[in-house]
Amino acid sequence: MAAKDGFAGPILHFRGCDAEGLRLAAITVRPDGTVPGPVETQGGSIAPVLLDRVAGLSVWRHDFTLAAGEPGYRLDGRAHPVVTRLDGDIRFAFVSCNGEENGDLDRDEAERNGMWARLQADHARAPLALLLQGGDQIYADEATHGHPLTEDWPKHVPDDPSASDLEDLARHLEAGFAERYMMVLAAEGCAELFATVPSLSVWDDHDICDGWGSLPENRTNSAVGQALFAVARRMYLLFQHGATEADVPALFMDPAGRNLGWRRDLPGVTLFAPDLRSERHRDRVMGPGGWDAVEALQPSGNHVFMVSSVPLLGPRLSLLETLLMAIPRMQHYEDDLRDQWQSHAHRDEWRRMLGQVLRMRRTAPVTVLSGEIHLATRAEMGPDATLLHQLVASGISHRAPPQAYARALGLFAGLGETPLPGHPIRIKPLPGQRHRYAAERNYLTLDRKSGRWQAVWHLEESGPTPPLALD
Template identity: 70%
Template sequence: MSSQQKIDRLGPILHFRGGDESKIRVAAMIVSPETAPPPANITVRSGQIAPLLIATVAGLNFWRHDFTMAADEGGYRLGEAWYPVVTDLTGDMRIAFVSCNGEENGDLNRDSAERNIMWARLADEHSVSPFALLLQGGDQIYADEATKDHPLSEDWPEFAPENPDPQALASLTRHLQERFADRYMQILSAHVCAGIFATIPSLSIWDDHDICDGWGSLPEHLIKSEVGQAVFSVARQMYLLFQQGATDADIPALFWDPTGRNLGWQRDFPGVTIFAPDLRSERDRDDIMGPAGWRAMDALQPKGAHTIMVSSVPLLGPRLSLLETVMLAIPRMQHYEDDLRDQWQSHSHRDEWRRMLKQVLRLRESGPVTVVSGEIHLATRAVMGPQNTVINQLVASGISHRAPPSSYALCLGLFAGLGEAPLLGHPIRIKQLPGQKHRYVAQRNYLTMQRRKGHWTAKWHLEESGVTPALALDDERV
């Protein structure tokens, strides 16, 4: 992998659209040069599926096949190539969860084998015991360097010029489209990842690095500037294309809010509901979600016996508001304000955090709720009690982002010992992973969840320590 390498072909990449006891619906995305002929048809039992051209951006054509596979079908054929897929969503099933696939600086120049070592392990596991779904919890790319080498955005996000020339702004949009597309193409085409994306349908939610570091927690004048809005607009377009296989025309069918102001979503499987609130599209320094997101959250009703929430930022965490107070009092530490303001636990979001926790407790009335999250580049877990309404949170981060020092994880673990209880009678505790001594593990990692005979368990896959013992998710012991 190198920033000098030009990738102009990608796919197929599967996106999960829906499923029930008899079938699953998916979209397969293929990206090719604008001058190339259309890709081959996809063949499934019901017939031949021709590709649909949904967009042309940055010299690339985005082709999509929309198709259904019967529960006993087991895969699809593209041209002469066969791609196995788990198509039976009843009974036992396995889900993989990943986040933080990249780094802020020099990510495209990293050695591919080193960068993708955890992806290679996931691929090996998938070949032995296939996954039905790949959940991607945010920061699927690190787009922070995409703004470089253009005069309007060279100093972003520290500075944005006022009243830029319209031609220069149009030039910036083209520049960003090319840079975002190049980043997605290189990262998604990595050899060990290509087979995963072609055979495991994905469900993704974005986080700040899919836009830029700290999006929404930056000063308001930067977010609302014409440069800031150009960055967001292009990031959103590329998120829809590469991570959802979609354009604005598909939004009413795929997301909570038909206007697209919030890109949260819900999918119902046999026996399980998975949902992901969008914590970036409406975010500003005071609010994590706006009216569109909260309307959808208030109306959400799980249909499965188990509910999985994907929160790009950990929902259950330590008393970061105390740390925020201390750091803001130290001038040289104030540049971390945006990072702390990104968290649910920030002083700025305390009331909104309580509102979301109450919503999750409401969902808990229908059955067990598991929150999965990434973002912090560490592995950990948390519980919110009491036992009769326990909520489990599993944090797996990141699959390719290198871990911070172990000393950082130890200090955060000591801080977490202070405890937190934003809702009276529902204390939050940060706990060790099964088999681990400390609350936070500073190793690259990903998470797997498995349903067997109706019961869910989870395991963390840690770069140095290996696979943890299984953690029961529908057991009320905490």
């Protein structure tokens, strides 16, 4: 269960469920030349398949199904319990922002993963059926350091690097990304969680580099920028989905792989996550692959959960964007503001997405899950007849910003925003909290009890909030 000497896993990935049971993929990471044993289930023994080799490591996958009511699986002599009944009462967790931009590899492990350890203990008390990860599962920003082509990324990009130099850069980046994924996936505070709770993940900018898609396009479209994106995508598929390019048509809504948004259905629930990074550039959030998938999506079940790596319901950030761009010293925040749905550059797309979510809302209640801002908050949109909830849980390991920042943002949010006529957005405090934004590390749990959903935020200092009804 430790990254020491190149060992990590098993790490479960949710593939779906049907009449045969819960379909899973488990990846294990071993040093090259070391092969994990078979997975043992009630249905038999499943041999591992080699997915890929990266930075002296081999990544293996077991694909298997657990029948409803089956207690779990065994691997290398160890039993791993799994929740296999997904009808009736079930429990999910949602996390985001697992790291920091600077020095993440050097942080004290117990401090860094304190909230992971709390979530793991929470799971031991009341087992989770699914772990939803809403973006920035790693902070890869410093992976570009130490190579001449990217030492000054993104401030400076070489004009015409040679093919051999780009190949050398790819190897350097692969090693840096693999090191960060191994640190996360094998951490003592969460390794058992990953082995027993299947994950579904969507990526955000730090899974590539800070501000990917909102940076100047002569950076992201350069040979160096495209090499960085190619490595980040390969590592994202491998470590966050247990997949390679060959698996893309089966796992994602766009079979061409232009956009890595996904959809999964459980009894009574539709889960979907648009990919807000693969097709992003400064003047758009998604391209044809993403929009075709979202507009064709017809949810089923009694509740829809949408994972938006960037909050869909937010304050009037376009106003803040205008103010900051008028102040030369503040213009370095442009990329951060352009990342948001509310940016001047994306408002038409924002309304388009809100319209699609309201279309789905006519079928069933919709709850948006989001991260990205390193704070916890919630929002509502619209009149009661079409009420939309957004729950933001951000900062499972990223340290919270100062309280003064949260208070100032809360005052700004009081201005309100109505991107669609008749559907005002209101930023609200968490249950039991006085202020709109909570500046504490946090994660979210979602419980379905007797057919009705409720949410609880778990705050590092304040503890769990009272439950919020979502139906």
